[in-house]
Amino acid sequence: MKEKTKKHKIVLFAGYACSNRCVFCVNADKRGLPGKTTGELLSSIYAAQKKGADVLEIIGGEATMRPDFTALVRAAKDVGIAEVVCATNGRVFADMAMARAIVGAGIDALVFSIHGPSAAIHDALTASPGSFSELMKGLANLKKLGFKRVGGNTTVVKGNMRALPALAGLYVRLGIRNVEYIFVDPNYGGARNDFSGLVPKISSAAPYMRKALGIGLAAGFDQWKARYVPLCHFRGFEAQISEMNERRLFHTEHWAPDFINTDAIVSRGVVGRRRTEACKGCARFHVCEGLWVEYLKRYGDHELKAIK
Numbered sequence: 001m002k003e004k005t006k007k008h009k010i011v012l013f014a015g016y017a018c019s020n021r022c023v024f025c026v027n028a029d030k031r032g033l034p035g036k037t038t039g040e041l042l043s044s045i046y047a048a049q050k051k052g053a054d055v056l057e058i059i060g061g062e063a064t065m066r067p068d069f070t071a072l073v074r075a076a077k078d079v080g081i082a083e084v085v086c087a088t089n090g091r092v093f094a095d096m097a098m099a100r101a102i103v104g105a106g107i108d109a110l111v112f113s114i115h116g117p118s119a120a121i122h123d124a125l126t127a128s129p130g131s132f133s134e135l136m137k138g139l140a141n142l143k144k145l146g147f148k149r150v151g152g153n154t155t156v157v158k159g160n161m162r163a164l165p166a167l168a169g170l171y172v173r174l175g176i177r178n179v180e181y182i183f184v185d186p187n188y189g190g191a192r193n194d195f196s197g198l199v200p201k202i203s204s205a206a207p208y209m210r211k212a213l214g215i216g217l218a219a220g221f222d223q224w225k226a227r228y229v230p231l232c233h234f235r236g237f238e239a240q241i242s243e244m245n246e247r248r249l250f251h252t253e254h255w256a257p258d259f260i261n262t263d264a265i266v267s268r269g270v271v272g273r274r275r276t277e278a279c280k281g282c283a284r285f286h287v288c289e290g291l292w293v294e295y296l297k298r299y300g301d302h303e304l305k306a307i308k
């Protein structure tokens with residue numbers, strides 16, 4: 001049930017088609033599913049407004065590839081949704097005309113997925129040569145247009161964890177004040193299919209994630225966050241854990257072509273992630289979501305240490 005103190009966020013999945021082929025993508029096995037039609041998405045936008053959505057996040061796959069993307073953004077703004085945002089691989093924005101059209105349609109914020117500080121790392125993880133240079137050009141185009149509300153997100157996997165401090169340096173140079181370092185979800189998709197190739201131990205990844213958060217703090221960027229991590233590996237960074245802020249601030253629904261989840265935050269904690277016997281007596285037990293279920297199946301829980 002929505003609490004009045006929280007923002008109501010609806011994440012509208014337009015479809016799973018994408019111009020990248022990220023090796024860890026949670027939707028890697030869904031790319032061939034048919035996307036929603038324009039009519040279906042417009043109906044969803046009107047329904048979201050009726051349900052009192054404060055935030056509408058339109059995502060894919062890669063929603064910006066759709067010929068109707070600007071019309072969808074405009075429709076959401078026209079019905080009065082306060083914040084219309086989109087997580088994107090950023091490639092479309094390399095085309096200045098497209099960047100101008102999307103900004104002109106009224107998008108409020110964009111989150112660019114940047115998976116490495118260099119083309120070598122990013123393009124290897126997106127399995128899409130040229131994707132890094134296009135997103136960098138996209139960022140430059142948005143800057144030229146004076147569009148400032150750009151955030152970043154990075155999926156943390158074996159192939160980029162050591163480069164997180166360098167990536168943090170890039171985020172600082174780009175002036176991106178909202179960044180999420182997201183520990184890869186192996187419950188579904190690419191990371192489940194290639195678990196050993198992609199999923200690092202949390203005890204190996206966390207030091208690089210903490211270092212990246214520290215680089216942000218030193219630059220004055222206190223809104224950088226880590227997501228999907230056990231709190232015992234992030235002591236001292238509790239204010240920068242996405243889930244803790246998210247539970248306090250948002251009620252989130254997911255509306256996808258193949259499922260509807262009316263409380264995505266609660267169900268992730270109940271179904272997707274687990275605390276274990278190792279968590280007994282932990283001072284953070286009631287605010288921590290633990291580790292991904294698939295992670296625990298493969299690596300076990302010996303890295304978890306109850307906080308006294």
Ligand code: SF4
Nearest residue numbers: 230232279282288305
């Ligand atoms: S021991 Fe368990 S509950 Fe405590 S911080 Fe670690 S994962 Fe979370």
